[in-house]
Amino acid sequence: MENKDTSRAPVSQKSHVVEKPEHPEYIGGSISVEINEKKVSVPLGTTILEACRENKIHIPTLCHHDDLCVSGVCRICLVEVEGMRTLQASCAFPITAPIKIKTTTQAVRKARRHIIDLMLSEHCGECYACVRNNNCELQSLAKEYGVDSFTFGHISEPRYEIDNSSFSIIRNSDKCILCKRCVRTCIDLQEVGVLESVNRGDKTMISTFMDKPLSDVICINCGQCINRCPTGALQANDPSDQIWRDIEDPAKHVVIQTAPSPRAAIGEEFGLPAGHSMTKELNTALKRIGFDGVFDTNTTADLTIFEEGTELILRLYKALVEKDESVALPQFTSCSPGWVKYLEHFYPEYTDNLSTAKSPQQMFGALFKTFYADKIGVDPKDIVSVAVMPCSAKKFECNRPEMDDSGWKDVDYGLTTREMAKMIKEAGIHLPEMPPSNFDSPFGEASGAGLIFGATGGVMEAAIRSVVEFVTGNKIEDIFEKANVIPVRGFEGIKYAELPLGDVVGPVPGILQKLVPNWDWLKGATLKVAVVHGTANAKKVMDDIKAGGKFSQCHFIEFMACPGGCIGGGGQPIPTNEEIRMKRVEAIYAEDESLEMRKAHDNPNVVRLYEEFLTDGPCGHLSHKLLHTEYTKRGKYIA
Amino acid sequence: MLVAEKNSLTEEIEKMVEKHGATRAALMPVLQDIQRNHKYVSEFAQQEVARLLNIHPVEVYSVITFYSFLNSEPRGRNIVRLCQTITCDLIGKEIVAKAIERELGVKFGETTKDNRITLEFANCLGMCDQGPAMLVNDKVYTKLTPEKAVEILNKVK
Numbered sequence: 001m002e003n004k005d006t007s008r009a010p011v012s013q014k015s016h017v018v019e020k021p022e023h024p025e026y027i028g029g030s031i032s033v034e035i036n037e038k039k040v041s042v043p044l045g046t047t048i049l050e051a052c053r054e055n056k057i058h059i060p061t062l063c064h065h066d067d068l069c070v071s072g073v074c075r076i077c078l079v080e081v082e083g084m085r086t087l088q089a090s091c092a093f094p095i096t097a098p099i100k101i102k103t104t105t106q107a108v109r110k111a112r113r114h115i116i117d118l119m120l121s122e123h124c125g126e127c128y129a130c131v132r133n134n135n136c137e138l139q140s141l142a143k144e145y146g147v148d149s150f151t152f153g154h155i156s157e158p159r160y161e162i163d164n165s166s167f168s169i170i171r172n173s174d175k176c177i178l179c180k181r182c183v184r185t186c187i188d189l190q191e192v193g194v195l196e197s198v199n200r201g202d203k204t205m206i207s208t209f210m211d212k213p214l215s216d217v218i219c220i221n222c223g224q225c226i227n228r229c230p231t232g233a234l235q236a237n238d239p240s241d242q243i244w245r246d247i248e249d250p251a252k253h254v255v256i257q258t259a260p261s262p263r264a265a266i267g268e269e270f271g272l273p274a275g276h277s278m279t280k281e282l283n284t285a286l287k288r289i290g291f292d293g294v295f296d297t298n299t300t301a302d303l304t305i306f307e308e309g310t311e312l313i314l315r316l317y318k319a320l321v322e323k324d325e326s327v328a329l330p331q332f333t334s335c336s337p338g339w340v341k342y343l344e345h346f347y348p349e350y351t352d353n354l355s356t357a358k359s360p361q362q363m364f365g366a367l368f369k370t371f372y373a374d375k376i377g378v379d380p381k382d383i384v385s386v387a388v389m390p391c392s393a394k395k396f397e398c399n400r401p402e403m404d405d406s407g408w409k410d411v412d413y414g415l416t417t418r419e420m421a422k423m424i425k426e427a428g429i430h431l432p433e434m435p436p437s438n439f440d441s442p443f444g445e446a447s448g449a450g451l452i453f454g455a456t457g458g459v460m461e462a463a464i465r466s467v468v469e470f471v472t473g474n475k476i477e478d479i480f481e482k483a484n485v486i487p488v489r490g491f492e493g494i495k496y497a498e499l500p501l502g503d504v505v506g507p508v509p510g511i512l513q514k515l516v517p518n519w520d521w522l523k524g525a526t527l528k529v530a531v532v533h534g535t536a537n538a539k540k541v542m543d544d545i546k547a548g549g550k551f552s553q554c555h556f557i558e559f560m561a562c563p564g565g566c567i568g569g570g571g572q573p574i575p576t577n578e579e580i581r582m583k584r585v586e587a588i589y590a591e592d593e594s595l596e597m598r599k600a601h602d603n604p605n606v607v608r609l610y611e612e613f614l615t616d617g618p619c620g621h622l623s624h625k626l627l628h629t630e631y632t633k634r635g636k637y638i639a
Numbered sequence: 640m641l642v643a644e645k646n647s648l649t650e651e652i653e654k655m656v657e658k659h660g661a662t663r664a665a666l667m668p669v670l671q672d673i674q675r676n677h678k679y680v681s682e683f684a685q686q687e688v689a690r691l692l693n694i695h696p697v698e699v700y701s702v703i704t705f706y707s708f709l710n711s712e713p714r715g716r717n718i719v720r721l722c723q724t725i726t727c728d729l730i731g732k733e734i735v736a737k738a739i740e741r742e743l744g745v746k747f748g749e750t751t752k753d754n755r756i757t758l759e760f761a762n763c764l765g766m767c768d769q770g771p772a773m774l775v776n777d778k779v780y781t782k783l784t785p786e787k788a789v790e791i792l793n794k795v796k
Contacts, residue, residue, distance in 0.1 A: 187695065187698070192695075193694075193695025193696070193697055193698065194695075194697060195697065196695075196697040196698055196700070196701035197701060198700060198701050198704040198705075199704045199705070200704070200705050207697075208697060209685075209695075209696045209697040209700050210682055210685075210700060210711065217697075636686075636690070637686060638682070638686060638696060
């Protein structure tokens with residue numbers, strides 16, 4: 001992954017990778033090695049671990065992660081290399097000579113067992129009281145290597161205080177085995193730089209700047225560290241106990257919104273392979289659990305397209321027609337709370353570029369306690385709104401003090417996919433067996449445009465489907481086959497696309513007539529957009545914008561904090577890797593293609609919302625009050 | 640910290656960075672310079688170093704906590720490090736330590752009330768043939784006896 005080359009990553013944490021030859025079939029491009037007395041040929045520079053994996057030889061790993069650079073600190077992947085005095089870490093050993101490798105000798109097995117025993121000697125906590133029970137890499141290694149006693153003892157008293165200062169992430173250093181995956185995630189993959197190892201020797205621990213609580217340092221709450229932690233040292237801040245309490249309270253009306261990404265991934269928690277969308281099964285399960293209303297976040301994703309799209313049109317109109325130089329362009333998306341906080345910290349001078357539109361989660365929250373409360377005749381104080389999100393940063397977002405435009409806390413609890421699965425299991429429900437059912441009225445079903453928000457490029461694609469139809473009056477299908485806007489799809493870290501709008505413009509649709517007189521000013525214009533995922537990539541684009549490069553000429557840029565977009569979010573099932581994320585994305589695009597309604601502006605429920613409630617239209621007065629927000633210029637200084 | 644103090648510290652660090660180069664590799668020499676001038680690297684100084692070298696503050700903190708000769712908290716004016724490694728231990732580091740503690744009224748790991756001396760143990764000073772050994776700031780004292788150690792420390796200002 002290109003993320004590995006982020007400039008600020010410490011040299012020691014970059015892999016000592018040997019460049020693989022472009023043509024391994026040429027002489028010198030490949031090398032033959034002997035693994036367990038079997039001769040195999042591998043491209044020069046392949047690590048022993050990769051070579052073994054390709055040849056179906058299992059080698060245990062712990063600090064190694066497919067998304068991260070090589071570290072070689074845990075030593076669990078040791079193998080014997082003939083002629084070398086000591087055992088070698090296979091993950092950090094690039095093959096450059098015809099060596100003989102043995103992976104299952106007694107020395108290797110004994111060493112691995114010792115390593116596990118040493119880790120367990122300082123790993124405090126009981127498995128059955130751990131969030132990662134049955135999905136813990138240390139636990140499975142202990143099982144794999146037949147640990148039946150603690151050779152080097154087992155610590156029984158905790159040594160560290162649990163850090164639960166953050167709305168999103170809880171750190172328990174007692175369960176940490178110092179594999180430094182979180183450090184590599186935070187510094188390399190995400191370029192945020194919250195976690196590093198501090199102190200030395202047996203006092204080494206993973207900590208923050210000046211050992212401050214996580215809420216006081218520049219953490220963007222993306223939760224990528226949680227997804228990569230092999231043990232339960234990092235976990236999301238779980239509100240499910242309060243939610244159970246509210247569900248059981250007859251005075252409370254508990255509503256839940258489900259985002260597309262959890263639905264595409266929650267099956268994994270129930271033993272299904274990645275890539276099965278469980279939207280309708282989840283609806284049934286949630287109703288059985290006792291939620292009073294089950295709604296689709298895609299509804300407000302469609303609404304976001306209206307609001308954010310209109311905002312973009314207004315900004316462009318002001319900049320191009322009224323020649324107002326104070327307009328901040330390009331406009332940045334604001335759906336990803338991790339990205340929003342990243343920008344607030346690292347590029348506070350650009351907060352004006354963020355769309356003021358709230359994220360779909362927060363828009364729905366505001367609607368629940370106003371429009372919906374009126375509609376069903378329940379006092380908003382009795383409404384509890386829960387959001388199932390793929391995201392740990394959503395927990396922070398719903399606790400932002402400014403998110404109370406309904407007069408109440410717009411969203412009470414953010415729940416991750418993992419926590420949702422846990423609640424469903426607690427209720428004795430096996431999700432895949434549930435009969436399908438639909439979302440509740442008055443919001444009903446939503447469009448495929450809202451659905452694809454879950455994948456990187458999705459917001460952009462949804463916006464393009466609507467904006468192009470609004471402006472040109474043509475069907476998007478005439479430009480992109482089956483309305484699939486391929487140029488903004490895919491896992492490339494930074495995507496750039498240009499969309500010529502053509503010389504023919506259509507009439508201004510009714511809903512926008514108050515805002516712009518006609519589309520003549522867009523004749524012959526080319527819409528320049530970019531799609532970025534992972535904050536390390538966001539940094540590259542922001543630095544380019546700062547320097548006045550190519551991306552500063554864009555009109556609209558989609559940013560997602562997590563690799564792969566929401567489907568790779570910090571609240572998603574563990575493990576994660578590019579293959580799993582790819583499958584989830586495929587599930588989302590497949591579901592989108594199976595829908596009749598694939599454009600936000602075709603969603604009758606949203607159109608009705610503008611007719612009945614938000615009567616002054618997108619970006620109108622009420623929209624501004626309920627559906628838009630402001631940002632804080634946080635800066636980088638840690639007080 | 641006052642704004643004026645902050646500004647002068649920033650200026651000072653900027654000069655150090657200019658001297659050693661604004662690269663990651665300059666981290667150690669810059670931190671050593673700050674440590675030399677101020678006896679510790681404050682929270683603010685760490686963040687300034689991070690900003691100027693374009694790395695994360697937590698990486699600066701990580702390096703400081705790794706090395707015994709770099710500190711992130713203020714210490715006494717003089718730092719006394721008594722060797723605790725095997726040879727010095729065998730030849731009587733313990734009675735020297737006790738005498739020092741008694742004389743100064745503080746334990747190892749602590750600083751005297753008048754901020755004059757911080758006591759620490761250090762690992763091998765490389766004076767194994769002349770132990771017990773002790774480092775007072777940059778100066779090594781060897782073949783210590785309790786009396787000699789106390790006498791040396793009493794001369795420290």
